Amino acid sequence: MGRFSGKTAVVTGSGRRGGLGEAIVRRLAAEGAAVVLSDIGASRDAATPDAMIGANAEMESLASELRAETGSPISTGVCDVRDFGQVKALADHAVATHGGLDIWVNNAGIGYIMKPLLEVTPADWNAVIGVNLTGAFYGLRVAAEIMVSQGRGGRIINIASQAAKSGFPHAQAYTASKHGLVGLVRSAAIELGPHGVTVNNVCPNHVTTGLGAWQNEYFSKVVGAASVEDYLAQMRNRIPMRRAGLAEDTANAVAFLCSDEAAYITAESMNVSGGEEPH
Numbered sequence: 295m296g297r298f299s300g301k302t303a304v305v306t307g308s309g310r311r312g313g314l315g316e317a318i319v320r321r322l323a324a325e326g327a328a329v330v331l332s333d334i335g336a337s338r339d340a341a342t343p344d345a346m347i348g349a350n351a352e353m354e355s356l357a358s359e360l361r362a363e364t365g366s367p368i369s370t371g372v373c374d375v376r377d378f379g380q381v382k383a384l385a386d387h388a389v390a391t392h393g394g395l396d397i398w399v400n401n402a403g404i405g406y407i408m409k410p411l412l413e414v415t416p417a418d419w420n421a422v423i424g425v426n427l428t429g430a431f432y433g434l435r436v437a438a439e440i441m442v443s444q445g446r447g448g449r450i451i452n453i454a455s456q457a458a459k460s461g462f463p464h465a466q467a468y469t470a471s472k473h474g475l476v477g478l479v480r481s482a483a484i485e486l487g488p489h490g491v492t493v494n495n496v497c498p499n500h501v502t503t504g505l506g507a508w509q510n511e512y513f514s515k516v517v518g519a520a521s522v523e524d525y526l527a528q529m530r531n532r533i534p535m536r537r538a539g540l541a542e543d544t545a546n547a548v549a550f551l552c553s554d555e556a557a558y559i560t561a562e563s564m565n566v567s568g569g570e571e572p573h
């Protein structure tokens with residue numbers, strides 16, 4: 295019996311190896327939750343290239359591993375979070391397969407459409423906002439409806455970012471989308487609190503996931519670092535804890551916010567940044 299035995303969790307964007315989503319599903323399943331892994335599964339357009347997303351076979355192999363390792367009930371659901379109907383179907387799948395819904399983590403995000411401000415197109419802007427902010431709203435909307443009707447509370451968590459608190463060059467839409475999540479939880483928490491549903495953001499700084507590795511390459515050029523290693527060394531030096539984040543740091547924060555100990559914490563945007571982001 296683990297802390298989350300008897301609970302069902304859905305984690306979007308959790309089918310890519312090495313991602314924050316993988317660490318979160320591993321942690322929740324290890325502590326007994328029934329977990330629905332979900333990802334877009336295949337490229338659908340220019341905003342979701344194969345090289346940057348969790349493929350279906352990758353998600354299925356991760357799900358098989360988790361079943362064998364944890365013994366917890368694990369299922370999968372392909373879902374493009376930009377499509378409200380698919381997000382609703384994912385939530386319905388969780389209820390039909392596992393008997394309810396207690397934890398929803400909006401983890402799906404894109405952070406590889408980065409350009410100087412004067413080169414950003416309306417399509418670039420809409421692509422990022424569509425996944426990171428609108429997709430998270432869709433998840434929150436469907437999860438909240440089920441949790442309120444079940445009447446047993448719940449946990450909704452967005453994986454936001456340090457970009458929810460501070461600005462970054464070449465990342466206007468990314469930064470705006472993540473700042474938007476701060477407003478979203480502050481507003482939703484007011485209406486969901488009376489139902490025992492908490493709504494929070496977790497805000498990591500730098501983690502070398504698939505997305506993080508792409509960003510390391512990109513920003514090492516933007517800041518004129520001699521190499522990616524040099525860029526990473528500069529990063530470590532400005533972080534009080536003297537290291538970049540690990541996916542497990544984010545998973546630890548998510549697990550805490552999902553626990554009974556966090557029952558009185560809502561509307562928060564919790565930094566997991568080794569002290570780099572103090573606000």
Ligand SMILES: NC(=O)c1ccc[n+]([C@@H]2O[C@H](COP(=O)([O-])OP(=O)(O)OC[C@H]3O[C@@H](n4cnc5c(N)ncnc54)[C@H](O)[C@@H]3O)[C@@H](O)[C@H]2O)c1
Binds near residue numbers: 307347453506
């Ligand atoms: N890695 C970091 O340094 C870092 C820092 C702060 C915040 N974040 C956030 O953490 C989250 C996870 O990122 P990650 O670093 O693990 O990268 P990742 O690329 O491993 O994970 C992102 C996932 O989102 C999925 N996704 C993309 N578009 C989707 C769509 N339309 N529908 C459904 N799924 C979709 C991808 O397939 C992928 O599995 C993102 O929201 C990201 O913005 C990451």
